[in-house]
Ligand code: ADP
């Protein structure tokens with residue numbers, strides 16, 4: 509298996525009064541490129557903590573975080589930042605778009621900040637917007653887009669760096685059911701098209717059949733990691 513993301517025996521503790529709270533408790537997740545995992549569980553069960561650790565934004569108290577074969581635990585903060593830029597796409601619930609930029613510019617600036625040539629970045633950005641169902645030439649700014657369209661820009665932007673891993677936290681929380689389903693189907697499509705390993709936190713178990721594997725979390729532990737029956741998709 510071409511493992512893109514490997515969390516092995518990951519524990520994350522936060523100080524909690526006199527004791528500690530285990531936000532993650534001996535979590536194991538292995539994901540290949542092109543695989544789509546949904547992560548479900550009650551509020552406070554550790555879903556966002558798992559994404560933060562996988563995103564190398566938070567160092568675990570114990571355990572291994574391996575992204576594209578690289579052990580993030582052995583890296584300096586600067587090295588973790590570049591690993592994140594090169595290997596990880598992050599999509600949170602509220603697209604954090606810059607108000608004054610067009611959809612195309614939101615994507616181009618991300619590559620510009622990495623010192624890549626502008627013309628290649630513009631071409632790639634236009635291709636990605638097209639792929640997520642937006643007109644690259646429309647020149648729309650965030651306030652001129654619907655919530656679903658903003659989330660599409662967010663997804664396209666996360667793909668600009670050609671990541672190995674896509675981490676998605678409740679991407680549909682602000683959307684109605686039909687728009688939500690379209691976003692999850694789009695995530696399924698880009699997971700296959702770009703061969704990324706995608707982890708999606710969702711409170712809506714109705715979308716689980718669109719993914720390959722489902723993990724249920726409770727009290728910081730993954731209580732079940734099971735394949736989704738293909739007949740349901
Ligand atoms: P979920 O995303 O499933 O709702 P979280 O990962 O956000 O769960 O939280 C898991 C547990 O860790 C909760 O008990 C939460 O209160 C705690 N927690 C999360 N972040 C922090 C933090 N920065 N400091 C202290 N406790 C935290």
Ligand code: MG
Nearest residue numbers: 552555556557
């Ligand atoms: Mg959360």
